[in-house]
Amino acid sequence: MYSNKKIVQSLGEILISKSIFHIIISPGSRNAPIIIHFTQHDYFKTYSIIDERCAGFFALGIAQKIKKPVVLSCTSGSSVVNYYPAVTEAFYQNIPLIFITADRPKKNIDILEGQSINQENIFKNHVESSIQLTEEESKLGLWYNDRLINESINKCILKKKPIHINIPFSEPLYETTNFLQVKPKIIKTLPVINYIEKSKYYKKEEFIWKKSKKKMILLGLYHSEKKLEKILKKLSIDPSIVIFTETTSHVYGKLFFSCIDQLIFSIKNQEWINLKPNILLTIGGNIISKKIKFFLRKFPPLYHWHIGENIKNYPDTYYSLTNFWSIKPEFFFKIFHGNNLQSSDYRYRWEILRKKRIKKNNIFLKKEKSFSDLKVLFFIFKSIPKYSILQLGNSTIIRYYQLFDKKKYSVKSYCNRGTSGIDGCVSTAIGYAVKSKKIVTLIIGDISFFYDSNALWNNYTPNNFRIILINNGGGNIFRFLSEKKISKKIFNFFETKHFLTAKKICEMHNWKYEIVSDKLSLKNNLYVFWNKSDKPFLLEINTQKSNNAEILKKYLSYLS
Structure with a gap:
């Protein structure tokens, strides 16, 4: 069974010709032809992620792993805009994503029609290609769409950048057929190798x-x-x-x-x-x-x-x-x-400078007895299993990881440093884990985790996925970055103080959960943390009793 919309049939056949088959769909009505066609087609592997922001980063994680384009589809209106954080991250990280947005017919835009915004070229500054297809099903209309689709997807493959395909759909949206009615033109792309000629x-x-x-x-x-x-x-x-x-x-x-x-x-x-x-x-x-x-x-x-x-x-x-x-x-x-x-x-x-720094690093960490972010993360980074995958949250976590020597070169690490935002870190890590047979561990701070906690709302998170949540009570990086003393009233708008834990979120999504607040408990939990499990596992580490920013400043000062 296929959608009877010829534009969707052509799109599907062109994707097949280019060996693109992962489709992340966010439920809706205007994109019903895409949902019907791709979920019923044996070639495509489809995933349903309701939150478009999470869906964008989930797709980015899959593409990060498989190093091939991944397709996304959503309905019209504000759902489209929720893709934008993932669009910008993919653009600056050189990740090939194909954003397919369903739209109202052009005559329905700006006449107070529901779920209608100006979607054409909405991502124009952060995509390699942005195309608006036509609903016209004449021979000329089909040729026009085929040419644009081929050209745009080829750019995505060659440039390793996101693209945007906007498709208007008139009702009826749910009509189907048992036979394909199109045979689209396929335009291949051949990579050209640039080199320097010695001259x-x-x-x-x-x-x-x-x-x-x-x-x-x-x-x-x-x-x-x-x-x-x-x-x-x-x-x-x-x-x-x-x-x-x-x-x-x-x-x-x-x-x-x-x-x-x-x-x-x-x-x-x-x-x-x-x-x-x-x-x-x-x-x-x-x-x-x-x-x-x-x-x-x-x-x-x-x-x-x-x-x-x-x-x-x-x-x-x-x-x-x-x-x-x-x-x-x-x-x-x-x-x-x-x-x-x-x-x-x-x-x-x-080398002389490095040896001095390593020596002082070792002395400081040996002397420092606090249960702080610095000490906890140093211990965790040493404990990561060999040949596993490490995903890192933005802000403090990635900066702490930069401080310590990575002797386990077998551990591959990733972080969304295209735009360096905290949004989507959890979703990206889960997307990567879906396509990985290895243990995937996300180490993330509390604000980044809670900001993207909708990422856990899916049916695909594998049991080999782990989260280590460093909960220091909110936004400690701003205490470290600010060199001037700021009044408490103003500082409350930089730092996000809270008393939340991930316990209820994990219960809601049926995750295994543990919380620790001392070194012995941490050591005991890490001993079994990466063992085989029938559920994803989140280990929360409470470091709120320590003055984390001051300890980090003291550490960096001691190195000099």
Whole structure:
């Protein structure tokens, strides 16, 4: 059984031709033709997520795992706008999502019709393609829709960016047929590999690279390929090169510097001036560390080169960009390789600093006896099972993870750092877990969790999914970030104080739940936390008795 709307039949057949079959549907009436067609078609795997905001991030999590486009469908009106947080996150994280929104016919817009808003191009600033289809079922109308659908989905695949397909539907909406009435045109897309041809045009850059004795490679958000990791490992033996990586970079090497904030947070200006690079080479997207942004902007390098595909605007993050290379990093390094090692003590000087920081880190954590966010998270990060997946909440959690050495390179970690919002962290993690056979653990703060608690309202959360909820009573990051003393009345609008727990939410959704507030209880619960279970498991850790912001400040001050 199929929808009798030819536009929907064409859309389905084009998706099949491009091997796209995960469809996240939010229930509604105007999108009834899509619901009928895709849920009855044997090819598609459909999921029902009622909250469109959660649905958007749930789809993002699946796409993050399978590295292929995922489709979403919702009804018309305000439901469409609820997709926007996930649209922006997918755009800046380079995640391919296909947002299909049902709409009223154009003649019904702006005449006080229910669930009607101006949906055409509503996401235009944050999608690779935005198309408005026609209901016309003539030969010309079908050709027009087929062309636009092919072109838009091909952009989604090639650019790894979200797209928006808006489809007007006139009533009746629920009519069906037993036979397909269309045979849409299929336009294939073939990827083109860009590369640098070694020529006289790069003689100057080659000379600068080879002669420089202080080169810093900084990786931000990057969906890594093993090729790049191998190249960087070879480069890391060059004494003139330091390689800084973040949690979201997904590359690992013994000589890489992976704890940026631990290393530089307490560094003095003069120290940085002595250690700053001549050449800064950046790869990937957003950088989590605010401190390295501060130093690179205040004391910029002589040259800043950025490598990145599918970027419309030059990412001049540090206000000093001199070269932009719109290619894959491995092609860049075919020319700018490290065969001629420079005589330099640059990496050695950073290594000395790192050893000092690690020593002080160990002393502080050994002395500190509080049951604080810092101590709890340090203990948890050491306990994560090998070969599992770690999803991290935004704000404080991801920043704490940046402080500690990740010796378990087998643990892959993810965080929504496209726009860095707290919305959707739980939904994304569950979406990822749905397609993963490994244990998936989300570590998240209380405000982020409660903000996205609707994520638990679904029928798909696997039993291998775990949440560790750090409940410090609300928004502690603002106590850390604010350097000036703010009156209590004003501060109440920054920090979200509360006395909530996740107990009732877990009962409502039939999750296993435990709460701890001391080290012994935490240790005992973690001992069984990742064991096989017949339910998803949430472990809540209450750290409200500790002055978490002050302990973190004391820790960072002690490192210097």
